[in-house]
Amino acid sequence: MNPRIRNVRKLLLSDNWYTLHKVVFDYQMPDGSWVEQVRESYDRGNGAAVLLYNIEKSTVILISQFRMPTYLNGNESGMMIEACAGLLDGDDPETCVIKEAEEESGFRVSKVEKIYEAYMSPGAVTEVVHLYIGQYEESDRVGTGGGLKEEHEDISVLELDFSKALDLMDNGQIRDAKTIILLQHLKLLGLMR
Incomplete structure (x- = not known):
């Protein structure tokens, strides 16, 4: 586990063709501060x-x-x-x-x-x-x-x-x-x- 990532929350946006999640997480910057980041992640398998x-x-x-x-x-x-x-x-x-x-x-x-x-x-x-x-x-x-x-x-x-x-x-x-x-x-x- 990466210690610079915490509080990962996933919200399912779509499960129609493949899976699309909105992912909200806290990320530790190089200066030690924490910022909330929001991304979307599409999972179609490997x-x-x-x-x-x-x-x-x-x-x-x-x-x-x-x-x-x-x-x-x-x-x-x-x-x-x-x-x-x-x-x-x-x-x-x-x-x-x-x-x-x-x-x-x-x-x-x-x-x-x-x-x-x-x-x-x-x-x-x-x-x-x-x-x-x-x-x-x-x-x-x-x-x-x-x-x-x-x-x-x-x-x-x-x-x-x-x-x-x-x-x-x-x-x-x-x-x-x-x-x-x-x-x-x-x-x-x-x-x-």
């Missing part, structure tokens, strides 16, 4: 993401899907290019990314490598995202991907040359933080041409 890559072909698998919050914040189409990802929903992170990769991309991979854990928006969202990379081969394709019909997902699968994916990132067409981190990590490894 998630995991995986970037699938093929060294021989120098390609990566990404997906494109509609994201309402980006649409509301000026993304004209609301479409985002991303790595396969999802909420843990009771699974461990590795199981989650293997399952999400198959559902979203149609590729069933059996081995992934965890590279990081990151808070994507720590000022307001509790979620930790577990980040993975995983090699795929054409023989790993078991379906067309596109997400689960019962989850009303509308996902397009993109197999891109690695250099093209980096160009999309550099020119602002890939704006998703987890995907940028994963692409940069793969670039730093120097495995792809």
Whole structure:
């Protein structure tokens, strides 16, 4: 427990899609004084993401899907290019990314490598995202991907040359933080041409 935080009070604001709380607490400043602070905290659970890559072909698998919050914040189409990802929903992170990769991309991979854990928006969202990379081969394709019909997902699968994916990132067409981190990590490894 952090001794500089006391009197934490949570008020439930919404429990509709996920959970939004108003949190009031006392925080001790560096000079020793205590101030009351008020924040909102959105809890959607933790998630995991995986970037699938093929060294021989120098390609990566990404997906494109509609994201309402980006649409509301000026993304004209609301479409985002991303790595396969999802909420843990009771699974461990590795199981989650293997399952999400198959559902979203149609590729069933059996081995992934965890590279990081990151808070994507720590000022307001509790979620930790577990980040993975995983090699795929054409023989790993078991379906067309596109997400689960019962989850009303509308996902397009993109197999891109690695250099093209980096160009999309550099020119602002890939704006998703987890995907940028994963692409940069793969670039730093120097495995792809």
